[in-house]
Amino acid sequence: MKPSILIVDDDGVMQETLSDVLKKRGYEVFSVGSGSGALSMAKKNVIDLILLDMRLPDIDGLEVLKKIKEFDTEILVIMMTAFSDVQTAVSAMKSGAYDYINKPFELEELKLLIEKGLETKSLINEVRRLHREQKEKYQNSHIYGVSPQIHYVKELIGMIGKTHKTSVLIQGESGTGKELAANALHYGSQRNDKPLMKINCSAIPDSLLESELFGYEKGAFTDAKNTKKGLFELADGGTVFLDEIGDMNPFLQSKILRVLENQTFMRVGGEREIKVDIRVIAATNKDLETMVKEGFFRKDLYYRLKVMVVEMPPLRDRPEDILLLSNLFIEENNREYNKNIKGFSEEAKKLLVQYSWPGNVRELRNVIERAMILTDRELITPKHIPFELKQTGKMVHAITEPEASEIPFDMSLDNMERVHLGNVLKKLEWNKSKASKSLGISRATLRAKIKKYSLAEN
Ligand SMILES: Nc1ncnc2c1ncn2[C@@H]1O[C@H](COP(=O)(O)OP(=O)(O)OP(=O)(O)O)[C@@H](O)[C@H]1O
Ligand SMILES: [Mg+2]
Known part of the structure; x- marks a missing residue:
């Protein structure tokens, strides 16, 4: 579809010149000579961009701009102002004009301005569309299941979504849907218009992880040629998802704790506190409680995260x-x-x-x-x-x-025996008398075989 442009100018020659040039460029063009005419045209037609003269015979151009923005926030408006009108140009920008151009202008300049404006607009629309798509894709309703456990998880996610800052720990075995839950949490919360930044803490070396999370100042280390924002800064207003947090080293754990407590941090090599508004969602398939007992995970961070736990069954x-x-x-x-x-x-x-x-x-x-x-x-x-x-x-x-x-034809007898023993033991909950009966061997033989194949209850 051709982009459509409305020219609003009481100068007939100006109207005609612009109209000719823009039609040749392939736009659909409408033109009117008054403010009231502009308003009714903009209401009746689908207009992408308006070239609006500041001085009109009936209503002031600035007023027309404000009225148009009241019913259509997406229309691009380029104000055409007299050279001396810098002050009004500034108020026009404040009232939502996309840009302004001083009269008299070169037609080439105007053409470029229009092209850039329409391009920006289509990019904005594209981003909006993608964002809508993401939201729909990741809503809570995309966690499927009829079991009471899944119902509970969905209910819990719905409730946490209503809170604003509470950090969340998602626990569960591999493949249970932890990331799915994190998506649902973010896209179901008020933060869903802001970014969800994800990082897998086990996939990145420690030193890199720190600068990914917190960013760095120029000169913080040899390769730091420029300042770089980290995920916490980029996600401001939104959510940071720390996947596999069990693999994060204790030093970074303490930095995370500080973000959770004060919502502040410093970039690597920085001295300035940066304040952010974020929710942290952490996920792990490890048993953090045991890790805390064994000294591999910070107790204070664990207790902080444990306030809100989503357990994926x-x-x-x-x-x-x-x-x-x-x-x-x-x-x-x-x-x-x-x-x-x-x-x-x-x-x-x-x-x-x-x-x-x-x-x-x-x-x-x-x-x-x-x-x-x-x-x-x-x-x-x-x-x-x-x-x-x-x-x-x-x-x-x-x-x-x-x-x-x-x-399988190529399965060895030993391997078959091992698999079968494992299955029987698991099924019988490692009750060795039942297992030996079922297998038709003595308990001593069973014990010997368990040892031989290093089978263990998990
Ligand atoms: N309840 C569910 N309904 C629909 N799809 C699901 C559900 N749970 C998990 N899945 C799907 O299963 C796959 C694994 O989910 P996900 O990546 O969220 O798991 P995970 O717990 O993060 O796994 P890992 O520990 O391996 O990282 C994905 O393709 C996801 O879409
Ligand atoms: Mg995952």
């Missing part, structure tokens, strides 16, 4: 979510790979529900994706499902013989 504790998520991932992949897979065979469903999912939802997502790539039918069957899942599946139905085809 492991998938095996909420089997009712497994098929729901599986179907969701099928839909997603159908779209992605342009397939039309309807679901799972009954045996496949059984396998999915019975498996213990040590890698949680991420593992489930991967298993489904792989199965969908492998199948050319409408239903996913056990054939498309990895070996590990069948292992535990068989456990529950210990009476049925495993099908020879389900055991």
Whole structure:
């Protein structure tokens, strides 16, 4: 669509000249000679940009500008002022004009100003659109599940979203949706118009992590040629997500604590306190309490973070979510790979529900994706499902013989014995008398085998 421009000037020659030039440039052009005419034109038509003369016969240009901005904040207005009018030009800018140009002007100058203005406007629109998309994508409602545990997590996230500064600790095994929860927290809070800055504390070396988080002053170290803002500064007004905080070193932990307590910090090599307004969300799959006891994590920071904990439940504790998520991932992949897979065979469903999912939802997502790539039918069957899942599946139905085809041909007997022992012990909660009975061996033999394969209860 052509961008549209409204020319507002009572000078007929000016109107015509501008109109000709701009039409040639490919814009859609309207023109009027009065302030009241400008207002009604701007209300009736979709206008992207207005060239507005400051002196009009009826209403003052500045008044017209203010009235237009009342009903359309997005319209770009370029004021055309007389040379001596610097003061009014300044008030025009304050009232929301995009820019001004002094009469008489070069047409080339005006053309550039218009181009730059329209470009800025389309960039702003693009950023707004992306932001809206992000918000929709990461709302709380995108944490799927029907289990009471997931309901609770969503409710909790909703409540924390209403608080403003409280920092949050998200705990949970790998793949349980910690990052998903962090997104939902940020995008569901009043901070959602401000940035969410994420950093993975385990992926970056300590020295780099410090300057990423806090920024540095010019000359702080050899490579610091310029000052650089850190995430805490860039996220001002928004949220900082510290992923894998359990891997952060104690020195940085103490700096984080200070940010949490005073909302202030200094850049590396800096002497000035910088004040920010941020919420910190930290996530970990480590047991921080034990780390505190063993001296690997600062107690004071732990207690500070522990005030608000979101615990992401492991998938095996909420089997009712497994098929729901599986179907969701099928839909997603159908779209992605342009397939039309309807679901799972009954045996496949059984396998999915019975498996213990040590890698949680991420593992489930991967298993489904792989199965969908492998199948050319409408239903996913056990054939498309990895070996590990069948292992535990068989456990529950210990009476049925495993099908020879389900055991990988290249699996050694030792390895089979190890896997089977592990499964039986886990299933029977490490009750060794029950396990030895089930396996048909003596307790002494069982003990010897546990030792041989270094099996341990976890
Ligand atoms: N409840 C859920 N509904 C829909 N998708 C989910 C859910 N939980 C997790 N996922 C999906 O599972 C994958 C893993 O989630 P996420 O990255 O948030 O986990 P994590 O706990 O941060 O994992 P890690 O500890 O490995 O970093 C993502 O693709 C995510 O979208
Ligand atoms: Mg993660």
